[in-house]
Amino acid sequence: MSQEETTSSQVELEEFETQDAGELEALRAERDELRDKFMRVLADAENSRKRAERDRKEAEMYGGTRLARDLLPVYDNLNRALQAIPDDSRQASGALIEGVELTLRELTNVMGKHGITKVSPAAGDQFDPQLHEAMFEAPLPGTKAGQIIQVLTEGFLLHDRLLRPAQVGVSSTPG
Known part of the structure; x- marks a missing residue:
């Protein structure tokens, strides 16, 4: 082989290696870009799965909130019915009263x-605005400001969420 052919072959080989290195670098860059996209899509899918699981659990725990709120007046009315019965009538209406008490107990159990x-x-008790609703404020001797002096209706929680605050009267007597 002549020197000219050898030089020409070397130049071709260098051009091929340079072209090959450039192609290899482009492929590596594309691989890295695709890996990054894949990791982002994977993270998004995992976040969606976790969000769906959290939403499912929340729906399971709090999905019956409207029904629960609608049942509270039934509880109140049964309770009021029992409290409205005069003591002298309790003996005469024993079976009826027992039926209402059983119904109230069953509702409470459910x-x-x-x-x-x-x-x-x-x-x-001390007034807690997270659990109680102050319906009135009145000075009452022997109490401190912010103490509950009367309970008008009971409140209810659904797990850890407030369905209805307890309605109370609060003392305004200065401490």
Whole structure:
């Protein structure tokens, strides 16, 4: 082989290697870009899965909120019916009263089974705006400002969410 042919072959080989290196670098860049896109899509899919699971759990726990709120007046009315019966009539209406008490107890059990619990403050407890609704404020000797002096209706929680605040009267007596 002549020197000219050898030089020509070397130039061709260098051009081929340069072209090959450029192609290889382009392929690596494309691979890295595709890997990055894949990782982003994978992370988005995982986030969507977690969000769907969280939404499913929340719907399971709190999906019955409207029904639960609609049942609270039934509880209140049964409770009021029992409280309205005069003591002298209790003996005469024993079976009826027992039926209403059983119905109220069953309603309370069903509500408890579904995560509905009572918020039952007592007179003397401290007012908590997260759980109680102040219906009136009045000075009452022997109490401190912010103490509950009367409970008008019980409140209810659905798991950890407030369905209805307990309606209370609060002392305004300065401490």
